Amino acid sequence: MERKNAWSKYTSKKDSKAVFDFAEGYRQFLSSCKTERECVRFFIADAEKKGFKNLDDIVAKNGKLKAGDKVYAVNKGKEMALFIIGSEDLQNGMNILGAHIDSPRMDLKQNPLYEDSDIALLDTHYYGGIKKYQWVTIPLALHGVMVKKTGEVIDVNIGEDAADPVFGISDLLIHLAADQMDKKGAKVVEGEDLNVIVGSIPGFDKEGKKEKDAVKANVLKLLKEKYDIEEEDFISAEIEVVPAGAARDFGFDRSMILGYGHDDRVCAYSSFMALVNHTKKLKKTACCLLVDKEEIGSVGATGMESRFFENTFAELYNCLGDYSELKLRRALTSCKVLSSDVSAALDPNYASAFEKNNAAYLGRGLVFNKYTGSRGKSGSNDASAEYVGEIRAIMDKDNVFWQTAELGKVDQGGGGTIAYIMGNYNMQVIDSGVAVLSMHAPCEIISKVDLYEALLGYEAFIKYA
């Protein structure tokens, strides 16, 4: 049972135009939104243009909502939920598109800046699952915020503009790497050695003498002049070290995109666009939920484990003038979810890690994973057969190209998603998403046609589920 390649739907230039146009918007989004905060800012701006109102403002004014209204809610600048109110009673549940907007990276430590051997460096702690050796010798940028004691928030974004400097982590030259090359992959570059080089000119005193840590002092002087940042401000900062530069079209046929953070912004962007560009009346309320902290276990205030979603849903219910605790519980139980996260595309260079009859293929459309997990499906949501049947029917109704997959061979590894946390509400949930090559590497690869089929699949789900 082989699934067809989705490009077969778009053989003429005219047919494929929509695929390439949508991908170009995504490529630009991916190039400029490299942190969860930057994604949320982009999504708020686009949603407001399309008529979405901030739910907090409506709640503050004791306002009411009705069918057809569009609202969004933001959690601490790093997580958001968007809703289009349907005509049916909310007790019948919502159709939810979920995805995450955090990506693997390196975060600066709280006391990061130091000098060693006349070089100034920033110490990091990596975030999410990475092969550490992939993050050396590539140009890196700094994105994030620094918060002063006054509460003033300074946005940091250095390394993206062509006129900006970039930063990076050195690697040992091959000529001296005899010991390093004998190490296991996990130890070739160790976490504590992911130190980002940021300067090398020392400051000198009047007599031309270099004092101790003068390179570090000079970097601090520059930071003070340019950004009004003091060393202590690093304590209340969230600076993410990410690959510098724009996402690029990939391949002679420009069929793919190479870029940082496809996991899981490819699903977040297509889910978001499916919702905000929806213009027809909906029976069921539709929701797009974009969460943070998935890469470290969905924990904390802005992760899927947080009460944010539940509380926001309660506020929404209340604005419909019909709130009760029991009704809210009924509504939660009745929700249907496409919990989207990227899938591993079968990689011909490493085919032995996959089981080819149950692998995702680049270009074969939106991927559904009945279950994820590892070592006997541990940590998986495992969608019910009935729900999978319903999803098949929904996708086929709009001729969406889709495929089913597992993450690699049994006992080869595995991974989890936010799906089981939505499942805890007793919702119907299935894992879905876009296939990726080089997942969790600084530059990942996706197919433009998979991105487009995901959009079509999400649109079909909001309409028919």
Ligand SMILES: [Zn+2]
């Ligand atoms: Zn992911």
